[in-house]
Amino acid sequence: MSAMFTDDDVGKPVVNESGDQIGIVSAIEHGTPRIEPDPGTIDTVKAKLGWEEMDEETYPLQEQAVDRVTDDEIRLKGDLSNVGGTDTGL
Incomplete structure (x- = not known):
């Protein structure tokens, strides 16, 4: 996927492959969305996306990691096994 993220994506929910919301886009920095994870899913999200070593408010x-971007949401891929690592983050 070759997504172009813009300020229009700020405020969009980020959902997993099942459609469950895992966070929200809080900002776009240099074309990269910064995600504020939902408190109830933060440990799972950090593990899936390789953020365990990071301690930030946004990732x-x-x-x-992105399957598709719509007008309403950003949907993550089902298989994130090749996405993890501290350089990829959530």
């Missing part, structure tokens, strides 16, 4: 969402 960078890397393009390779």
